[in-house]
Amino acid sequence: MHRRTFLMGLTTLAVGGSAAAQMKMDGMQHEMPRMDMGGGQDMGASANAEPMLPEGEPLRELPRLANESTVPGSFKARLTAEPATARFAEGLDTPILAYNGTNPGPLIEVKEGDRVEIEFNNNIPGEESTIHWHGMPVPADQDGNPMDPVASGSSRTYAFDLPEGSAAAYWYHPHPHGKTAAQVYRGLAGAFLVKPKSDPIPAEYGDTILMLTDLRLATDGTMPASTMADLMNGRVGDHVLVNGQKNPKLSVGEGAKRRFRLYNATNARFLKLAFDGALMTVIGSDGGLLEAPVAAKGILLSPAERLELIVSFEKPGPITLYTLEYDRGWMGPGRPADAGLTLLTVDVSDSPAQPAPELPRKLRTIAALGAPAANRRFVFTETMGMGGMSMGSGGMSMDSHGMQMGGEDMSMGAGGMKMEFLINDASFDMNRIDVVSKAGEVELWEVVNQADMDHPFHVHGTQFQVVERERGGKVSRADYLSWKDTVNVARGETVRLLLRQDRPGPCMYHCHILEHEQLGMMGIVNVQA
Incomplete structure (x- = not known):
């Protein structure tokens, strides 16, 4: 379904007044207290002044x-x-979810060849979770x-x-069915x-992690629930944070070379980045x-990608890591103004x-995967259908803010509105x-985005090598060989x-x-021995 049809259906829902919906998305529950069809970056923000986050603190x-x-290799x-x-903003306490009480969670550092055993305790009230x-x-x-969920109050x-x-910059996050998005953006x-x-990278360059997350705060310091726009486009916050801070500061000497590991740990934000006045080298x-x-x-x-950089700071003065314009596509009003944000x-x-x-000119050898034994094709599409609606326990009403969903159980089913993101015309x-x-068999996967x-x-389960991209009839090879x-x-x-699953x-x-x-754009591959 194209954007115009998709949005017409959404607008019909928004102006339906007393039309009620309990929306069922394959058994998934979603908090959606409001849909604001007006403009502006944050479709869920209050009209009052946004909380101010401190900037310029040491990274x-x-x-x-x-x-x-105490055992070596363990x-x-x-x-x-x-x-x-x-406490993201002065004087405001924000309820979050956290691993071991920290946001972001604690850094796990091991060496290749190590045996890892991590006991996970799920103390999230009333919610399953996992660690992926x-x-x-x-x-x-x-x-x-x-x-393979871990029930609330349980451990594994x-x-x-x-x-x-296997040396690389990985990350960990929850992956419970229907709760992943909320648990990640909550911390x-x-x-x-x-x-x-x-x-092979000189130790003198250091090794600095920059974990990029984003955040949306209400005037009372709480995180507003996700909106209909968040479901369509993915939740994008009002503030981009680095290691949990807004625009922190790092001090280096003239001529310094620094190694940075960048993580995009946001739900849905695309980050096109550059250092103003410093040379970047991807490693x-x-x-x-x-x-x-x-x-x-x-x-x-x-979202979810990582990159390692060497940045050369040749001239004195402030150098900023900032965002460039990138059009990732956006449905409806409220597209965030992502260009020109200073992150560091x-x-x-x-x-x-x-x-x-x-x-070094040579960092390592990457063996190219051989000829594929199988070819597979995955096509991305989206769909939205409208039908008769029934009132749920919380109901739906219209107020000055737009569409208000009562209660926390929002589901879509027969006779209601159905919004899905699909792979090969199938929902998860x-x-x-x-x-x-x-x-052990190499496969060629062709991933086609018609959305x-x-x-x-x-x-999951493996790393792959990008061979080529095709858009508008033009085919281009990957810029360099890498594991992704x-x-x-x-x-x-x-x-x-x-790719090859082993x-x-x-x-x-x-x-x-x-x-x-969560809205269906997921599938399962069963790897047989």
Whole structure:
């Protein structure tokens, strides 16, 4: 369905006055207290002044998860997901969800070859949860996928061995069916860094994690519930944070070279980034280092992607990491003004930095995957249908803010409105296997986006190699060979990638705009031994 038809149906719903809806999306429940059809960036914001977040504080390092094991090559720890309070704006306490009380969650740092055992305690009242080890080479039964939930008040231990060659910047977040989007934007996400036994990047460059999240606050400091616009486009906050801070400050000496690992841990925000006045060199992607450094002027991080950079600060003065314009497609009013946001300020002093070795020309070898044994095609579309509606327990009413949904149970079913994001014309069904693959076989996946906006595509259980892109009849090869677990597929674009699943069991593939995943844009590949 094209954007005009999609939005006409949405507008019909908005102006329906007393028309009530209890909306059922394949058993998923959604909080949607309001739909505002007016303009402006935040379709759920109050007309009152927004809370002001402090800026310019020193960039803080992410707290580390302590290793409770004394055995070499072993990492044991505990992660607890539970309600907590954060203070993003002065004088306002914000209820959040947190791992071990921190936002973002604690940094987990291990080495390739380590044995990892993490006890997960779900203390979220009334909600299932999991921990998904995003991008990591873990067995299917340790992946934290939606088929393996941890009930509220329960715990389980995730255990896996990290193979040689798995060094990369991964992350972890919940993946419960129908609750992933809300649990992530409420605060459940953390960085997982697997270090190599021998690192070709000079230690003098440091190793700085920049975990990018976004935040929407009401005037009382709470996080407003998601709106209809959030479901259509994915939830985009009013503030972009770095390690939980707004525009923090980092100080370096003149001539310094710094290694940054950038994580896009937002639900739905596309971040096109550049450093103003500093040279950027890409050295790694989702699955670790590239074969060789690549100079870059701007980089695009779609939701869930990671990138490693070396940034050279050659001249004294303030250097900013800022956002560039990028059109990811947007349905309806309220498109955020994403260009020109300052995310990080680097103060470069006129005192020279300590001399550091040059970046090696060769970082590692990446073996190209061979000829595929199978070809698969995945087509992204969206659909919205209107029908008779029935009043739910909370009901629906119109007020000065627009459409107001009462209660927390919003579902779509027979006779109601049905909005879905689809893969191959099918909405996600946890009891259906969509693809059967054979462990160890290379496959060519063709991902076709016929929808009205970009969709970042994520595959569990493996890393893949992007072969080529096609848009408007023009085919282009990948800029460089790399290992990826998430790739943006622009609207009207086809992306072809090679992958091999080596671990038997069910794995997910889905759009990593988390609201779209919940509205059906997800499938299951069963890997057979």
